[in-house]
Amino acid sequence: MKVLYVTSEAAPFVKSGGLGDVAGSLPKVLKQKGVDIRVIMPLYRNIHESYKEKMEVIGNFEVEMNWRHQKSEISRLALNDVVYYFVGNNYYFDRDGLYGYYDEAERYLFFSKAVLDFVPKFDFWPDIIHCNDWQSAIIPFLLEKQYRTHYRQIKTILSIHNIKYQGVYGEDTIMDILGLKKEDLTSDIEFKGDTNMMKAGIYNADWVTTVSPTYARELEYEYYGEGLEGVIKSNKLKITGILNGIDYNTNNPQTDTNLYVNYTKSIKKKNENKRKFMSELDLKYDEDKPLVGIVSRLDELKGIDLITGVIYEIMKLGINLVVLGTGDKKYEDVFRHIHNSFPDTVSVNIKFDSAIASKIYAASDIILMPSRVEPCGLTQIIALKYGAVPLVRRTGGLNDTITKFDVITGEGNGFVFNSYNAHEMLSELNRAVCLFRKNRDSWNKLVANTFKSKFDWSLSANQYIKIYDKLIKG
Numbered sequence: 099m100k101v102l103y104v105t106s107e108a109a110p111f112v113k114s115g116g117l118g119d120v121a122g123s124l125p126k127v128l129k130q131k132g133v134d135i136r137v138i139m140p141l142y143r144n145i146h147e148s149y150k151e152k153m154e155v156i157g158n159f160e161v162e163m164n165w166r167h168q169k170s171e172i173s174r175l176a177l178n179d180v181v182y183y184f185v186g187n188n189y190y191f192d193r194d195g196l197y198g199y200y201d202e203a204e205r206y207l208f209f210s211k212a213v214l215d216f217v218p219k220f221d222f223w224p225d226i227i228h229c230n231d232w233q234s235a236i237i238p239f240l241l242e243k244q245y246r247t248h249y250r251q252i253k254t255i256l257s258i259h260n261i262k263y264q265g266v267y268g269e270d271t272i273m274d275i276l277g278l279k280k281e282d283l284t285s286d287i288e289f290k291g292d293t294n295m296m297k298a299g300i301y302n303a304d305w306v307t308t309v310s311p312t313y314a315r316e317l318e319y320e321y322y323g324e325g326l327e328g329v330i331k332s333n334k335l336k337i338t339g340i341l342n343g344i345d346y347n348t349n350n351p352q353t354d355t356n357l358y359v360n361y362t363k364s365i366k367k368k369n370e371n372k373r374k375f376m377s378e379l380d381l382k383y384d385e386d387k388p389l390v391g392i393v394s395r396l397d398e399l400k401g402i403d404l405i406t407g408v409i410y411e412i413m414k415l416g417i418n419l420v421v422l423g424t425g426d427k428k429y430e431d432v433f434r435h436i437h438n439s440f441p442d443t444v445s446v447n448i449k450f451d452s453a454i455a456s457k458i459y460a461a462s463d464i465i466l467m468p469s470r471v472e473p474c475g476l477t478q479i480i481a482l483k484y485g486a487v488p489l490v491r492r493t494g495g496l497n498d499t500i501t502k503f504d505v506i507t508g509e510g511n512g513f514v515f516n517s518y519n520a521h522e523m524l525s526e527l528n529r530a531v532c533l534f535r536k537n538r539d540s541w542n543k544l545v546a547n548t549f550k551s552k553f554d555w556s557l558s559a560n561q562y563i564k565i566y567d568k569l570i571k572g
Contacts, residue, residue: 099566101128101135102224104213106206106233107196108137108182111145114196115395116309116342116476117231117259123345124562125180127555131563136222140191140209141173141184149175153184159219161212163204164277170212172220183220185212203267206233206295207275213237214245217252225570228255232265235299239287240276242302253569256303258296260473261317261324262399265295289325300329304569306337307562309474310495314339322471340562341498342474343555349480356456363549365542368460368485375461379445381418387443388534389418390527391462391486393455393477396425396433401468401491404520406432411524413440415531420445420462422454459484464530468515468523472496478512482551487544488512489530491523499553503544505537511547 107113109122121137128135141150153173160167171186185191190205199205214237217223229237238254269283272293286301287293300306308314314337316322317330330337347353352362358374361367376383390412394400405412406429413419413436421433421444430448437446447454459465465481467490474495478488482499490496492514503510515526534541 099133099226099563099570100222100224101133101226101228101566102213102217102222103135103137103228103230104210104234104237105137105139105230106209108139110177111139111149111182112142112196116474119344119476120259120309120342121230123343123348124555124559126178126345127343127559128562129180131559133563133566136181136183136224138183138185138213138216141171141186142196143192143194144196145184149177157219159215161208161215162277163208163211163275166275168208170208170215172216181222183216185209185216187212203265203271204275206265207236207272210234210236210240211276214240214249218248224252226253226255226566228257229299229303230257231259232263232296232299235265235303236295237299238302238304239295239298243282244276253304254302255305255307255565255569256299257307257309258300258317258473259309261296261322261326262471264289264297264324264326266292267295268292294326297326297329300326300333304336305565306333307565308337308339309342310498311339311341312497313473313494316494338561338565340558341495341553342476342479343553343558344476344479344483346483346554349483351460351484354456354460356453357460358457361460363485363546365485365545368545371457371460372463375420375457376418378457379420380441381420381445382442384418386535387416387418388463388531389420389461390464390466391458391481392419392421392423392466393458394423394425394467396423396429398426399469399471400425401470401518401523402426402429404468404518404523405466407520408524409436412527413443415528416535417531418443420447420458422447422450422458424448424450456484459486462486463534464489464513464527466527467491467496468518469493469496470518475499479551479553482511482548482553485545485548487530487548489523489527490514491518492516499551503533503540503547505533505540508540508543509547510544511551512544 105121107118158171173184287298359370433446472494500512501510502514
């Protein structure tokens with residue numbers, strides 16, 4: 099079983115979000131389970147030199163893009179038993195960041211064509227090409243329209259990590275870059291007078307996965323489908339929701355070097371981290387005040403508008419608050435204002451720092467995630483491992499990982515509210531604070547439940563293998 103895993107980012111090389119985490123951890127587990135999986139991604143400037151120094155250039159070729167001919171240099175690196183290939187092109191990838199450039203369509207169409215051109219030139223002929231998000235979603239379309247004659251047996255999978263980002267560009271742009279004619283822009287790629295790479299991938303891939311079962315169901319509705327809900331419905335028989343996992347070797351309070359005190363399932367040692375972290379942040383420690391952590395991109399999709407809308411009511415509950423993240427300036431400014439208003443109880447860090455994130459997970463009693471949309475979410479899964487209780491809205495992967503705690507039965511691993519409503523969130527947060535303050539035995543039972551929760555890749559990787567096997571056997 100040979101799989102070429104195509105991604106625009108992968109940890110530990112580069113990552114901007116959940117896709118990078120998944121692409122950095124899932125292939126390792128699949129490899130351990132016997133899949134000959136190899137990863138291919140762009141060679142970005144900001145991949146650390148320590149990795150680049152170990153790469154071996156194994157060849158180069160030209161990628162034909164209509165009237166353009168762009169050189170692609172392929173480098174190879176083995177890491178953690180997984181082989182990685184890097185598509186190098188200084189014009190497209192020797193830039194400061196990963197995304198957000200004016201020629202995004204051209205950059206990732208080049209990358210996608212380079213992946214397909216790579217296959218017959220080197221030593222790895224895959225049974226399956228596994229694509230991820232819009233940056234490589236065009237590959238199944240190109241395979242069917244331009245490459246299929248020489249790639250007869252290859253099957254394709256598209257994994258949707260976030261359908262909000264679809265790769266929508268003008269018809270003229272796509273025709274110019276790919277050398278297509280107007281009649282080539284069939285209904286499977288056309289989208290409201292433009293072209294849509296995600297749509298093309300969904301229609302042309304042999305199978306489609308999303309990053310949680312609930313998200314797969316949600317995408318059939320207008321609220322979540324971002325204009326592609328009809329496409330999802332018409333292809334639902336080949337769509338499977340598979341919950342993301344995390345790498346517990348990387349996210350583990352027992353070995354995390356960023357913590358003051360390492361621990362496994364010790365509430366006492368977790369509390370030592372809380373005391374020392376709050377001291378470092380110049381916050382006043384009070385054993386009856388829970389520390390609420392927010393580790394998030396600061397935007398509406400993450401429910402930050404719910405938090406800022408009732409932020410003074412939240413502070414009246416009697417909590418300490420620590421925020422880590424960047425995003426919309428209006429939300430950054432609200433949190434800065436709250437810090438200035440409550441300097442002894444609020445710490446705001448407008449940046450992303452993995453060391454601080456680890457300390458927040460280890461120190462926090464509650465992790466707040468009131469997302470409007472959350473395809474899977476890794477923050478709540480990491481929080482569980484560190485004994486921080488997630489408070490979430492019932493959506494996407496949050497619904498698949500967090501169960502509302504029942505004081506009577508002692509079952510559940512978090513707090514959950516349903517509607518996208520600030521006061522419903524506030525009510526659930528008040529419930530959490532009251533449990534922490536007035537019923538410490540039940541609280542400790544809840545924390546013990548978080549420690550027992552397990553969301554590694556073992557079961558999810560088996561689901562991918564079943565799909566691979568099904569496609570290969572036809």
